[in-house]
Amino acid sequence: MLYPLASLESDKLNAIQNLEKVIGGPVVALAGVEAKTAELPEDQLQKLQELEEELGIVLVAVRPN
Structure with a gap:
């Protein structure tokens, strides 16, 4: 399994950005790819x-x- 950066729709990106504000740091979104x-x-x-x-x-x- 490989984990490249995920492509995100705006609602998912907003949810992650809100989480970053809550936890006080960056969050990286990855997507699983079978390999x-x-x-x-x-x-x-x-x-x-x-x-x-x-x-x-x-x-x-x-x-x-």
Whole structure:
């Protein structure tokens, strides 16, 4: 399961913004997406991790359908 940022309708965004005011801090909305991660050989995993470090992001290799 992966969790990208959720696309929100205005009523949901307003509800989250109201909650942020109540709790005094930001809230991030994520949406679940079914995905099976790929099992990579060590050399490919290392390349993925090096690119993550270089780009400053998280990468997930998934199995093609």
